[in-house]
Amino acid sequence: MIFFYGIRSTHLQTLSSSHRGLQCRHCKTEGSTFVNVFGRYFHFFWIPLFPVGKTGVAESRHCQYAWRKREFSPQLKTEYKRLKENAKTPVWHFIGLILMVVLIVLPFVVSLVGRAFNA
Numbered sequence: 001m002i003f004f005y006g007i008r009s010t011h012l013q014t015l016s017s018s019h020r021g022l023q024c025r026h027c028k029t030e031g032s033t034f035v036n037v038f039g040r041y042f043h044f045f046w047i048p049l050f051p052v053g054k055t056g057v058a059e060s061r062h063c064q065y066a067w068r069k070r071e072f073s074p075q076l077k078t079e080y081k082r083l084k085e086n087a088k089t090p091v092w093h094f095i096g097l098i099l100m101v102v103l104i105v106l107p108f109v110v111s112l113v114g115r116a117f118n119a
């Protein structure tokens with residue numbers, strides 16, 4: 001089934017592997033864990049309308065095991081929080097909202113300018 005609207009997400013940032021002490025939840029290998037931050041946005045016909053927060057997935061490059069935010073260790077949560085704050089939401093996540101504003105504001109501006117010229 002195809003949904004014409006809903007929530008989609010795109011990858012924003014990955015925490016560098018140089019961070020020490022992060023242990024894989026599965027194989028316990030240190031330094032193999034990567035934290036990926038994803039930006040979630042609401043889309044309508046695949047056009048992003050507005051962002052709806054961020055989510056994270058941790059991943060082990062050693063064993064390919066991946067786990068979700070709610071399964072993060074307290075240390076990983078802290079790392080994720082730091083990364084999330086640094087990860088900027090891309091402008092195109094707002095493109096639908098920008099388009100709507102432009103479509104609403106532009107005729108208004110045009111009529112104002114027109115009125116000023118006709119006065």
Ligand SMILES: [Zn+2]
Nearest residue numbers: 024027060063
């Ligand atoms: Zn692992």
